[in-house]
Amino acid sequence: xxxxxxxxxxDPYGSNDTQFCCDLAKQLAQQGDAVTVFLVQNxxxxxxxxxxxxxxxxxxxxxxxxxxxxxxxxxxxIPTDRLTAGVKPAPLDVVIDRLADGCKAIWx
Amino acid sequence: xxxxxxxxxxxxxxxxEQDDPGVWLAYTLKAAGADVDVLLRGxxxxxxxxxxxxxxxxxGAWRQTQPPRLAENIASxxxxxxxxxxxxxxxxxxxxxxxxxxxxxxxxxxxxxARLLGNYDQVWHW
Amino acid sequence: xxxxxxLTFALMDPPYxxxxxxxxxxxxxxxxxxxxxxxxxxxxxxxxxxFAMQKPHPNAMHGRNVEExxxxxxxxxxxxxxQEAMRNGGKIDWVNCxxxxxxxxxxxxxxxxxxxxPADFLKMAATSDNTLVIVTRG
Numbered sequence: 001x002x003x004x005x006x007x008x009x010x011d012p013y014g015s016n017d018t019q020f021c022c023d024l025a026k027q028l029a030q031q032g033d034a035v036t037v038f039l040v041q042n043x044x045x046x047x048x049x050x051x052x053x054x055x056x057x058x059x060x061x062x063x064x065x066x067x068x069x070x071x072x073x074x075x076x077x078i079p080t081d082r083l084t085a086g087v088k089p090a091p092l093d094v095v096i097d098r099l100a101d102g103c104k105a106i107w108x
Numbered sequence: 109x110x111x112x113x114x115x116x117x118x119x120x121x122x123x124x125e126q127d128d129p130g131v132w133l134a135y136t137l138k139a140a141g142a143d144v145d146v147l148l149r150g151x152x153x154x155x156x157x158x159x160x161x162x163x164x165x166x167x168g169a170w171r172q173t174q175p176p177r178l179a180e181n182i183a184s185x186x187x188x189x190x191x192x193x194x195x196x197x198x199x200x201x202x203x204x205x206x207x208x209x210x211x212x213x214x215x216x217x218x219x220x221x222a223r224l225l226g227n228y229d230q231v232w233h234w
Numbered sequence: 235x236x237x238x239x240x241l242t243f244a245l246m247d248p249p250y251x252x253x254x255x256x257x258x259x260x261x262x263x264x265x266x267x268x269x270x271x272x273x274x275x276x277x278x279x280x281x282x283x284x285f286a287m288q289k290p291h292p293n294a295m296h297g298r299n300v301e302e303x304x305x306x307x308x309x310x311x312x313x314x315x316x317q318e319a320m321r322n323g324g325k326i327d328w329v330n331c332x333x334x335x336x337x338x339x340x341x342x343x344x345x346x347x348x349x350x351x352p353a354d355f356l357k358m359a360a361t362s363d364n365t366l367v368i369v370t371r372g
Contacts (some may be wrong), residue, residue: 099241100239232365
């Protein structure tokens, strides 16, 4: 089993390529790998409760851990106590933690 | 250490750089002894098209005499011993199904990428 | 320091163009605070992150003069990160891709930055605990 960290910096409103990360994350999870998606920069936009967030919902349904950079959320006025279901706020330190642990890390 | 270079954006700065920086880097890393392969996805799959022609640009009296030859550059990766994978569905959705492409590329489906990643220690997405 | 790690970052974006350069420096900051050894391979426009000739400017929209504006100069962030790493028992080896420097004329870099090539990135990646490539967008 391998550990993967996807750092998603793009949002699904300005980029239709976010589907790539979503699909790949689900496939890796299906084959038994541990996957975390870390949202950063505009990637946190769909984390606001009420936003169109089909991909995040699909990831959450697949049991994939979804974290959102606390600073990126605050920068965009997204309250951390009202996030899309399945998304948890997290400090950017988590990315360094996972890199230090040897996760295969892919920036998107 | 075995690394997979994923090249996704197509035609970013290629006219100024006279090549694709991700492709150039993969070639150069291989030449330096790296064990690297390449996966073309997104718009970068168009690099495999044989009949690209970026020649003829002129700015005042300045003419570009060495336009990028992206298909040739991709072919040079395989001739250096790299596996170059290309995502089938990305070709299809860009209408490249029946278009002449350079040889020696290995098609992979979107569903096959997950399995492919397991063959590499590092995945570098350029 | 317990459990010291070595991480490599490959960057591509120049400063003042998008959010990726900010996030990259934030990540390096976290690693520097932990006293990690950090390798940075600055490729393409990111060779300008450490460009020594950056200058601050006032901002009329903000109603601030040069001093008041305290404009972010990424060269100062790079220098500060190097000091932070050293303060915590680590170091930053910052390599600007030489050909990228040449074609952009970004020759003058702050102290501690050295000129290199993809061979340096390869060595960094091979000897690190992990590598993160922060790709630019076209």
